[in-house]
Amino acid sequence: MHIDARLLPGDTLIEGDICIVGTGPAGLSIAMEWNHTPYKVILLEGGGFDYDDQVHDLYAGKTTGQRYFPLKSTRLQYFGGTSNHWAGFCSPFDPLDFEKRDWVPHSGWPIRKADLDPFYARAQKILDLGPYEYDVAYWQKKDPALRSLLPDNPAIWNKVWQFSPPTRLGQKYGADVRQSKNIHLYTYSHLVDITANEQVTEIERITVRNLAGGQHTVKAKRFILACNSIQNARVMLAANKQAPRGLGNDNDLVGRYFMEHVEIKSAWLHLLTPDPLKLYLLDFGITKMRCELAISREMQEKYLTLSGTASFFPSAQARNFKPSIDTWTDADPRKNEDYMKRNMAATHQGNVRHMGAGDTIFMLKTRIEQAPNPESRVTLDTEKDALGMPRAILRWALTPFEKRSIRKLYELIGQQTGLAGVGRVQLMEYLQDPSDDSWPEFTSGGWHHMGTTRMSDDPRTGVVDGNGKVHGIANLFVAGASCFVTAAAPNPTLTIVALSLRLSDHLKRLAGIKG
Amino acid sequence: MKRRTFVLLTVTGAVSMTVPFTGCGRGNAALIAALARPDVLSRICDVAAIGQIGAAYRAQTPSEARRDQLTELLLANLGLPMADKGKKQTVGIDETRLPKLLEEKIRDDYAGGRIVIIKGWVLSITEARQSALYSLGLQ
Numbered sequence: 301m302h303i304d305a306r307l308l309p310g311d312t313l314i315e316g317d318i319c320i321v322g323t324g325p326a327g328l329s330i331a332m333e334w335n336h337t338p339y340k341v342i343l344l345e346g347g348g349f350d351y352d353d354q355v356h357d358l359y360a361g362k363t364t365g366q367r368y369f370p371l372k373s374t375r376l377q378y379f380g381g382t383s384n385h386w387a388g389f390c391s392p393f394d395p396l397d398f399e400k401r402d403w404v405p406h407s408g409w410p411i412r413k414a415d416l417d418p419f420y421a422r423a424q425k426i427l428d429l430g431p432y433e434y435d436v437a438y439w440q441k442k443d444p445a446l447r448s449l450l451p452d453n454p455a456i457w458n459k460v461w462q463f464s465p466p467t468r469l470g471q472k473y474g475a476d477v478r479q480s481k482n483i484h485l486y487t488y489s490h491l492v493d494i495t496a497n498e499q500v501t502e503i504e505r506i507t508v509r510n511l512a513g514g515q516h517t518v519k520a521k522r523f524i525l526a527c528n529s530i531q532n533a534r535v536m537l538a539a540n541k542q543a544p545r546g547l548g549n550d551n552d553l554v555g556r557y558f559m560e561h562v563e564i565k566s567a568w569l570h571l572l573t574p575d576p577l578k579l580y581l582l583d584f585g586i587t588k589m590r591c592e593l594a595i596s597r598e599m600q601e602k603y604l605t606l607s608g609t610a611s612f613f614p615s616a617q618a619r620n621f622k623p624s625i626d627t628w629t630d631a632d633p634r635k636n637e638d639y640m641k642r643n644m645a646a647t648h649q650g651n652v653r654h655m656g657a658g659d660t661i662f663m664l665k666t667r668i669e670q671a672p673n674p675e676s677r678v679t680l681d682t683e684k685d686a687l688g689m690p691r692a693i694l695r696w697a698l699t700p701f702e703k704r705s706i707r708k709l710y711e712l713i714g715q716q717t718g719l720a721g722v723g724r725v726q727l728m729e730y731l732q733d734p735s736d737d738s739w740p741e742f743t744s745g746g747w748h749h750m751g752t753t754r755m756s757d758d759p760r761t762g763v764v765d766g767n768g769k770v771h772g773i774a775n776l777f778v779a780g781a782s783c784f785v786t787a788a789a790p791n792p793t794l795t796i797v798a799l800s801l802r803l804s805d806h807l808k809r810l811a812g813i814k815g
Numbered sequence: 816m817k818r819r820t821f822v823l824l825t826v827t828g829a830v831s832m833t834v835p836f837t838g839c840g841r842g843n844a845a846l847i848a849a850l851a852r853p854d855v856l857s858r859i860c861d862v863a864a865i866g867q868i869g870a871a872y873r874a875q876t877p878s879e880a881r882r883d884q885l886t887e888l889l890l891a892n893l894g895l896p897m898a899d900k901g902k903k904q905t906v907g908i909d910e911t912r913l914p915k916l917l918e919e920k921i922r923d924d925y926a927g928g929r930i931v932i933i934k935g936w937v938l939s940i941t942e943a944r945q946s947a948l949y950s951l952g953l954q
Contacts, residue, residue, distance in 0.1 A: 567935075570859040711930070714937025719925035724859055727935040 302478045304348070305489040306512040316342035316484065318807065319506065319520035321491050321535075324381020325793055326780035326800040327526030328469045329426055331483055333804040335476060339811065341483045342518055344508060346490035346527075347378035349470070351634060354511055358490060358685045359531070360631065361692035365676070366739065367625060368696050373633040374747050375528045379487065380470020382528065382747075383793070385637055387584075388466025390429055391459060391790035392420045392798075396597045396607065397669075398786075403604035406557065406672035409785045410757040410766035416798050419805075423797035427464040428472075430588060434460040436579070439589050446579040450593065450720050455712045458579070459594035459609055461790070463587055489516065491527070492687050494539040494547055494776075502774045509687045522775045522807060524768075526800070529558065529749035529782035533678040534692045536753065536763075536770075548753070548770040553763050555678040557754050558694065559670040559787040560745035562702050565621065566610070566731060567664040567710045571723040574658035580612040584644060592667070594789060595709050605705040608668030609789045610713060618663035623742035664725070666709065667746060669787040671701045678752050696745070700737040707731045748792050750781040768803040779803050847882070849913045850889050851948040855921070856938070862949075869950025872933050872943045885948045892941060893920055917941065 305312075317339040320327045327343065334341045347355040360372040376384045393413060400408030421432040433439070436458040440446045448458050477485050489508040496503050503523050509515045525532045533555040537546035546554050579591050592609035600607060613621060622643060628636040670676070676697035680690040707727065714725035730740040756762020759771035764783055770776040779800045781792045788795075856865055873880040879888060893916050895908055924930065924939030931943045938946075 572855065572858055711932065711937055714932075715925050715928065715930050718855075718930070718937065718939060719922060721855075721922065724855060725937045727932065727937070729935065732932065732935045 301480060301483070302485045302487065305486045305508065305516060306510050306514055308514060308516060310514060312516045314342055314484075314486065314516055314518045316340035316518075316520045317811075318342070318522050318524065319344065319518050320524045320526055320779075321506070322346075322381060322526035322528070322531075322780075323379050323470065323485070324376075324526065324528065324780070325383050325469055325796050327524070328380065328383075328473055328477075329423070329797045329800045330524060330526065330779060330804045330807075332426075332473055332476065333801065333808075335480050335483055337482060337813065339482060342520055343477070343483055343485045344489040344491065344518065345377075345379050345485065345487045348487045349379045349474070351376070351378055353632065354686070355488075355490075356633075358687060358689070360685070361530070361694060362681060363694045363696065365695040365697045366743065367741070368694060368745060369625065369628050369747065370631040371530065371692065371694060372631045373628065373636055374749070375530070376633065378470070379474065379485075380468055383467065383469040385633060386464075386466050386793055387791075388427075388464035389461055389791040390424075390427060390464055390794040391461045392416075392434060393788040393790060393795055394459075394597070394607065396600065397788035401600070403601075404606065404671055404786070406674070406761075407786050410755055410762075416795070416802065419798035419801040420794065422801050423794055424462075426467070426469075426797055427794060428467045429462045429464055429794075434462075436460055436591055440579075448579060448591075449575070449577060449722060450713075450716050453596075453716055455596055455599050456593050456716045457596055458591040459789070460589055460591055462589050463582070464793075465585075486516075488512070488514075489518075490687055491525075491535050492538075492689050493541075494523075494535065496542050496547065496773065500542050500547070501772065503776045511686060522777065522810075524777045524779050524803070524807075525753075526779040528780060529752045530678050530692050530694060532778055532780065532782040533558075533752035534680065534689070537678075537680050538690050547776070548763050548773060550772065551760050553754065553761070555752050556674045556676075557672045557751040558676045558678055558696065558749065559672060559751040559784065560696060561667045561748050561787060561789070561791075562670060562698065562706070563624065563665065563667050563744045563746045564706070564740075564742065565618075565623070565663055566666045566706055566728055567713070568726045568728070569612070569662040569664055569713075569717065569723060570726065571660045571662070572721075574660050576658040577612055577614075577662065581614065582611075592789075593713055595712060599708075599712055603708050605708045606669045606671055606702060607789045608666055608705055608709050610664040610666055610709060613663040613665060614659040615661040615663070616659070618661075621663060623744050625742060625744040628747075660723075664710065664713070666706050667789055667791075668702060668706055668709070669789055671699060672751065672754070672786060673697055673699060698739060698743075703731075703737060703739065704734075707734065746791065748781070748787070750784040750787050750792055753778045753782040754785050755783045756785070767806045768799070777803060777807070846908070846913075847886060847948065847952075850886060850917075851945055851952055853942040853945040853949070854914060854918065856936075856942055856946060865946050866950045868933050868936060868938070868943070869946035869948065872931070872947040873950065875931075875933065876947075879944065879947060882948065882951045885944050885951070889941065889944050889948070893917070917945070
């Protein structure tokens with residue numbers, strides 16, 4: 301059922317078994333797992349069912365460090381959350397992404413890829429993807445035209461992505477939530493405070509407000525913060541009346557290790573003969589899968605690099621390519637989306653033409669993980685938003701490690717391209733001097749916020765444990781990419797949903813529900 | 816019967832090796848011209864770009880900046896060392912086999928990680944030297 305919290309009498313007490321804060325891919329995936337159970341789920345959404353600019357102003361904040369998008373524009377605060385404007389890119393993390401890598405400081409999850417596999421398979425259905433098949437051979441068997449430019453080899457392999465329609469989770473599950481008897485969705489319920497018991501070992505209640513002036517209290521047996529990586533950290537840091545450094549922040553970890561993907565044009569591929577490269581190109585809304593070239597585990601170990609991939613853009617499309625950091629500049633995400641759609645439409649025809657005829661020149665674009673960095677972080681501003689919450693400050697801090705890894709990725713792709721005899725690769729100018737650690741102006745992120753409440757079994761190195769429970773607080777959990785320890789190369793949504801389903805199963809076990 | 820052309824390179828020390836590219840005798844010029852033609856790059860880049868790559872390689876690798884140095888290295892790495900270094904030097908090769916030998920050597924370089932990055936191009940050491948040799952012909 302749905303309740304508009306603006307219409308509730310002041311200081312209403314809302315009570316349930318589980319309270320989920322946020323209705324994006326993490327929160328809504330968990331909520332739907334509890335539909336038709338005897339448990340009362342309180343599902344809180346800060347906005348309503350559509351974009352509201354005043355509500356979104358609550359997400360505005362400053363950015364320092366590496367040039368970044370306006371914070372207000374990077375996350376959506378209405379039912380369905382950021383799934384309302386995601387692009388649908390999905391690929392699971394690789395086993396190495398979860399492991400401790402001696403050459404990547406602060407790496408190592410408390411869970412393995414195998415722990416997440418069953419949940420990835422379930423997440424595929426939620427995001428309306430195909431089968432949980434990420435072996436390129438599976439897809440090539442279905443369509444022989446999906447030929448590999450480079451066969452899998454010890455250095456570079458073909459990593460599969462699948463594409464969601466993209467699923468707008470608010471649209472997909474809106475009717476189910478409204479009709480649900482045990483999921484109680486409260487819109488316009490923006491979390492502003494968290495109150496624990498005297499020992500700060502258990503959450504007693506949270507406070508929500510809206511711009512209409514309403515304030516309400518929510519009590520539940522368990523609380524799940526499923527806002528987003530910036531907001532999860534922000535509300536935990538701001539809940540500092542009982543824990544001066546913020547909830548779950550005894551070890552000064554909340555907000556640190558903010559990670560993004562570095563997304564940046566990096567090289568040119570020159571082929572000797574025209575090739576449509578059907579396996580690698582994306583036609584939005586049509587392509588169901590594609591590959592990116594990925595650096596192998598062995599090469600990451602040998603050259604001490606991060607995990608990254610390269611995607612292909614035919615020359616006709618590359619000519620119109622504009623870095624997202626230069627186009628996603630408005631605080632209003634709707635304006636940025638309109639611009640992107642127009643830009644995509646302009647390049648679409650060239651892309652379609654290319655798909656038939658083939659091309660000899662392709663731009664290669666990187667998506668690479670950011671090394672976990674405690675100085676890349678979210679902190680609180682002295683300025684407050686309209687509901688009295690301190691605004692967030694984001695310092696996105698990259699290091700030479702990411703740039704060195706990008707360079708090595710293209711050295712290896714160039715080497716394998718030469719070995720295969722299909723062409724040559726030329727690095728773009730900013731990568732040519734190995735002693736140059738600077739980042740060009742067009743360095744972009746992927747709107748992928750990760751890592752601010754990282755996961756570890758040791759409270760000295762993580763905010764939440766391997767299940768997502770905040771260390772030291774019995775009934776507070778965090779869901780979403782803020783729990784990621786490392787960013788890997790893939791877009792995060794599939795892993796967000798998989799990790800959320802895993803948390804949901806854990807909570808069901810705690811509640812005595814058999815799977 | 817297949818015609819076999821053996822190119823006899825006869826040089827005396829560095830003197831003959833540094834004669835202008837186009838001024839060599841028939842055999843010498845043909846060999847150097849064949850060595851100085853990076854086949855794959857020439858199908859991707861124009862000659863000016865190959866010249867720039869070659870010049871950049873010579874600047875980056877001063878010990879391989881001269882024609883004689885580059886020729887000797889290229890031939891040696893093809894398994895065609897010049898005999899009697901410092902005196903009369905000769906090397907015998909079937910001219911028609913040279914492109915195939917170079918192609919195999921380049922693939923071997925890529926397989927063995929003998930690559931260099933010149934002006935951003937990820938190249939085999941052999942084709943970088945070929946470009947460098949070509950760039951000398953432009954001077």
